[in-house]
Amino acid sequence: MAQQSRAINVHLGQELKSNWAEYCAKIGKTPGVAIKEAVELLLETSPHPPLEQQDPPIDSEPKTRIQALVTPSEKKAIAARARLTRLSQQEWIREAIKEHLQQTETFTSKNEQKLTHKRQPKRANEPDSPIENKLLMAMESLIERNRNFGSVTVEELSKEAGIARATFYLHFSDKAELVAKLMQHLTKDVVDSAGTWFEKSQNPAGNINIRSTVSGIFKTFKKHHAILEAITHTSKYDQNVARLHQQMMDQLCAQSRHAIYKNTGGKLPEGVSYDILADVLTRVIEMYCAEYISDYDDEQLERLIDTFSHICHQAIFSTAP
Structure with a gap:
């Protein structure tokens, strides 16, 4: 029986790969090691997503290849999470990388605004998670525009927060x-x-x-x-x-x-x-x-x-x- 590969190939796109390489150079880690840590963090902190069809993020930018080694148990966990969100393993890992970039205050580049909202000063007792804070600000923005919360869809909420719908479902079931x-x-x-x-x-x-x-x-x-x-x-x-x-x-x-x-x-x-x-x-x-x-x-x-x-x-x- 052939030994299962521990490697997962992920196509990031030229711009995202460049941003990731710049970030990794600043923290003194190789891209592969940093990806592995980002995946481990997401697996540890994310609740199980719902069992429903999810659309992969729309991204027309050409992809380039990057490779990372993970343990068999990590690869199994990635496959399970990707299956639940109806994403491929590569798409799921790309979302993990994007989220890790959003959560890291030391990441800076001229293209950062394409990955994150403009950072706002932290308010007292606001949610500690960047994703929660983005979604809270999105809720406030939509409701201030006279949108009824009951009629707001996950797609609208995610778009207003500047995150992919798949990222929403990595954290919340609904x-x-x-x-x-x-x-x-x-x-x-x-x-x-x-x-x-x-x-x-x-x-x-x-x-x-x-x-x-x-x-x-x-x-x-x-x-x-x-x-x-x-x-x-x-x-x-x-x-x-x-x-x-x-x-x-x-x-x-x-x-x-x-x-x-x-x-x-x-x-x-x-x-x-x-x-x-x-x-x-x-x-x-x-x-x-x-x-x-x-x-x-x-x-x-x-x-x-x-x-x-x-x-x-x-x-x-x-x-x-």
């Missing part, structure tokens, strides 16, 4: 999985801004502190309005997204219950429950933001924050029955 991943970052951001809600205001004079925390909540929801819209649509049919959304709200409500009880000692007007009050205030803010926050400019947002701060202060500290 849009719902992308939303679930982005919601993890939203949850952390919201909990960070609302986790100490009311805790510093130890008496009714603490209105300024309430405004500060309410402001943090509203501005966080405003920043993530694209994810909020995606959650609203996706949670209607995806149980995992609905579950994660419920977990996020449970965390926020728990923080609010603790804060209200701590600052009132549970001494509210007769018949008023501090935990129900906390849940109502928290959910009203989230529901209002999900529906309307994207329409507010900066001046309107400040008035909205003032209004909800007043509502929260009166609801918590008023002694009226």
